[in-house]
Amino acid sequence: MHWLYLSVAVIFEITVAIAAGKAAGFTNRPWTIATLLSGAIATWFLSRALLTFDVGVGYALWTSVAGIGITVLGALLIGQRLDWRKALGIAVVIAGVVGLQLSGAA
Amino acid sequence: MPQTNPSSSRSWLMLLLAGGFEIGYALSVGGSEGFTRLTWSLVAVAFFLLTLYALSVALRAIDVGIGYAVWAGIGAVGAALLGPVFFDETLTATRALWLGVIIAGVIWLKLADRQRATQEVADGPRDAQVAVS
Numbered sequence: 149m150h151w152l153y154l155s156v157a158v159i160f161e162i163t164v165a166i167a168a169g170k171a172a173g174f175t176n177r178p179w180t181i182a183t184l185l186s187g188a189i190a191t192w193f194l195s196r197a198l199l200t201f202d203v204g205v206g207y208a209l210w211t212s213v214a215g216i217g218i219t220v221l222g223a224l225l226i227g228q229r230l231d232w233r234k235a236l237g238i239a240v241v242i243a244g245v246v247g248l249q250l251s252g253a254a
Numbered sequence: 255m256p257q258t259n260p261s262s263s264r265s266w267l268m269l270l271l272a273g274g275f276e277i278g279y280a281l282s283v284g285g286s287e288g289f290t291r292l293t294w295s296l297v298a299v300a301f302f303l304l305t306l307y308a309l310s311v312a313l314r315a316i317d318v319g320i321g322y323a324v325w326a327g328i329g330a331v332g333a334a335l336l337g338p339v340f341f342d343e344t345l346t347a348t349r350a351l352w353l354g355v356i357i358a359g360v361i362w363l364k365l366a367d368r369q370r371a372t373q374e375v376a377d378g379p380r381d382a383q384v385a386v387s
Binding site for chain 2: 173187238
């Protein structure tokens with residue numbers, strides 16, 4: 149069940165980022181509502197998942213999968229060009245977040 | 255060297271601010287102990303609104319993949335640095351090393367994004383916003 153919770157949390161985290169972009173600084177009301185609602189849902193499902201997952205591992209999985217999903221969907225849906233420089237930078241930052249979370253218990 | 259696009263600089267400032275609010279959100283959620291303490295819970299809700307607002311403003315000019323990585327990265331760095339100040343946590347050498355990796359990646363992305371912004375000024379605007387009445 150915790151994998152299902154985490155998957156739902158990832159999907160809504162991806163929705164948060166895409167919707168936040170569409171909300172254009174909260175000037176577009178439907179997308180603003182979608183941003184806040186997805187954020188609340190993502191937070192709730194993540195907190196459920198973290199009851200079972202080790203917090204560092206769960207959070208690392210959540211951020212990394214969401215980050216990759218957001219980047220891929222940004223390129224596919226919104227047509228944001230992804231060159232190797234941007235892809236490398238995103239990969240380095242996400243790797244850093246994962247490393248940080250996994251070393252949390254150390 | 256390419257000139258810095260002023261609107262791009264402002265968006266990056268807003269993105270850093272969003273990261274700062276994200277730190278506040280992470281710490282206050284931790285302090286709320288599963289939203290059982292009222293004051294911390296209210297602070298967490300306020301930071302939740304602020305961080306998403308600032309992210310939304312920043313994403314007007316910054317690609318969503320870059321914006322998300324930087325936002326989450328700054329949140330993680332700040333939580334790791336300030337966690338030991340507020341809670342019973344320690345910053346180990348390993349964690350400090352990962353902080354360096356995140357910060358290097360963020361700086362790299364800022365430079366890569368500036369290059370794109372300059373290129374797009376030459377190409378013309380990417381997506382004209384359609385006003386919704």
